[in-house]
Amino acid sequence: MTRTSIWLGAVSLCALSALAATPASAQSTQTAAGSSITNTVSMNYQVGGVTQTTQTASDTFTVDRKVNLTVAELGTTTTQVSPGQTAVVTTFQVTNTSNATLDFALVVTQQAGGAGAHANTDTFDVSNVRIFVDTNGNGVYDAGTDTQVTYLDEIAADTTRTVFVLADVPLGRATGDVAAVTLTATGREGGAAGATGAALVQTAGANTSGMDTVFADGAGSTDASRDASYSAKDDYTVLAAALTLTKVSRIVSDPFNGTTNPKMIPGSVVEYCIAVRNAAGGASATNVALSDVLPTTTTYSSAYGILLNGTMTGSTCNLDGASGGSYGSGTVSGTLPSLTAGDARTLVFRVTVN
Structure with missing residues (x-):
């Protein structure tokens, strides 16, 4: 079995477990990390008008692993909430733009003041923050169906997963109060289905004959470029009765x-x-x-x-x-x-x- 087929098998196992109802993603057009690319040249010639035996020469190299990802808020407006409301939802999409199957660790952080995602200012924190993956792939949070997670498991190259951040709003908040949250996804080794992989390490020094690793991600809302992570903001804005x-x-x-x-x-x-x-x-x-x-x-x-x-x-x-x-x-x-x-x-x- 080639390396590519092993990764595909791991994705299939994952799909049968935590993401059974997620629709299949389009096949990646990127050359898979770890693939061997062989190029062969032929030489034909004659001696004294007689055709000689064809000679060939080949070169083989291994495709290195490009680690790249994006996280994006789904929608362009703040999430309107009421004081005391529970299980309010903001929605993100995490996309693996690498050329390899990876896991992605997920973390939600809250701001202490400063700019939110929609030209507003953070003024309070929500509570009981947790993360769910869109198990049935319908783009809408379904209580009792979608699975609470701390990471995305075995995400194939060029595949997107929808993630929901749920939280509770404290009582006593006034109209216009804002709670800003940031979702950060960090690439991890693909490993085996059902367990988060080890931390990724970028290859230092010159190119090797094996599969090297290159961090190719851009800078997100709160993270730097080329750190195997990406972050995006969303926020909750209170609309209360006074x-x-x-x-x-x-x-x-x-x-x-x-x-x-x-x-x-x-x-x-x-x-x-x-x-x-x-x-x-x-x-x-x-x-x-x-x-x-x-x-x-x-x-x-x-x-x-x-x-x-x-x-x-x-x-x-x-x-x-x-x-x-x-x-x-x-x-x-x-x-x-x-x-x-x-x-x-x-x-x-x-x-x-x-």
Whole structure:
């Protein structure tokens, strides 16, 4: 079996294991490292008009190993995330542009400030960072299908693998916060399927008769050229809701003045308006749950009920909400189903002063 067929067998074994569902890659047009190239010259001549025996001379050399790779962010925009979101995904492609089958060790690092990948600035770190390979080759992260890895195994020449970096976003982050991550792939010896190969060593000195190794990679985002590594950045940008909560009251009537210049005396009816505002430029908030424990010196007005999801004009509550919410155990509750950026919604109810 030639050296080339041994490498192909190793790739096939790998495909049957960790990357069984990955589509086959196009055959490389590069001459495989370790191949022998033989060139033969023939010489024909005559002596005294008689054709003599043909003579030949041959030269054979071994093709050396060119180590080259690229890592590229898949897509051209940042990954938009929410505070507290888990398993957010950035996607990269790792391509073996060498002329040999190699393993690639994978490492994700986070920045401490500085420029991200999309004209922004890193301001926080994500947590629970891990790497998955696109096992079924569909280009989309599939939980339970794609395999968590620390390296890519037996990647043939001119073959690309899609890699997903997953992370969790801390709660409390604000709109515009950025977490930049860098994926670095480092070439390793192909070795055997199912185990990461040894570190590559570039051949020093003059060309030898065997298979030498030459590092031919360019400089990535954070690594130098000709170091058998390549790196690329991507980032997560937070889009959060910025909610503010206010509560105001107004006197509606009292037992002696009615609705004409009423005063806050026992028996007076007081209207409460709880207002929630979502600042412009952020994300929509959903299922905004409000809970108001009433003072024991007031009595909830069941006759008026609760107006939910009303609007505001300036700082004034409009009494245009729909009946909803609930009252029980001294507590008024209600949920605003959705609050878009720049919008304000209300919950209105009344009590009687004891």
